[in-house]
Amino acid sequence: MFLPTPPKTQEVKQSFASDIFFVLDEKALLLDEHKKPVGQIFEGSKVKVLEESKGFSKIEITAKVFDKNKAAFTANGEFLYLVLDKLAAKEKMNFWIKTSALTKNIEDAFEAVEVFYYDSCTSCHAAHAPKEHSMEDWDAYVSAMQMNAKITDEQKDRILRFMQAFASDGEFK
Known part of the structure; x- marks a missing residue:
């Protein structure tokens, strides 16, 4: 059964400061x-x-600490986005x-996971736009x-990070 794919999640173009970037790789090493x-x-x-130097960029991450070696955009650990091996x-x-x-x-930055979400979730039902639910709701649904x-x-x-990022109360709502 064919189910139509809804329009891309990022319908409204968001603008960010010139020094703001997004991680492109599914997982990237922090050094x-x-x-x-x-x-x-x-x-x-x-x-x-x-700053940038010889193929590397020094980045600043602002986060809410979740557990001792994990950080997320929210205090309860939703949309976890970094895990440290030995550092606090x-x-x-x-x-x-x-x-x-x-x-x-x-x-x-979100294109690959968005495609994966729609491929994984539309085999049985129509896909839902992330903004339809809160981060907490997406945790339960996914x-x-x-x-x-x-x-x-x-x-x-991976799907949950994407859905929570664009949830009704997400970082990029």
């Missing part, structure tokens, strides 16, 4: 001042670029990241549908 891996950050995460998370953190893992375009969609925990988390 310390010696360019050693210390964690990872997920696609779509908003970062501020402080703080509200403001600086890291290095490959410049090629960043984009100025929010649509590009978790409940995981078995039906036959997706892994990692794939579920």
Whole structure:
């Protein structure tokens, strides 16, 4: 059965400061001042670029700490967007990241996961636009549908980050 795909999520073009970028890679390595891996950050995460040098960008991340090594856009851990291996998370953190893992375009940052969401979720029913529900609601809905969609925990988390980012109370609503 063919179910139509709704229009792209980012219907209204958002504008951001010139130093704001978004993580383009599904997962990108966060590097310390010696360019050693210390964690990872997920696609779509908003970062501020402080400087660029030899293919790397120094970024500032503003977050709410969730657990000791995780940070998210909300205090209860919804839309988790970074996980550190050995460092304690703080509200403001600086890291290095490959410049090629960043984009100025929010649509590009979420394009791959948006396609994955529609591919995974429209095999049984029409897709819902993220803004139709709150971040908390999306957590319940995506978790409940995981078995039906036959997706892994990692794939579920990826879809959930996308849905929560554009939820009615999300970071990019």
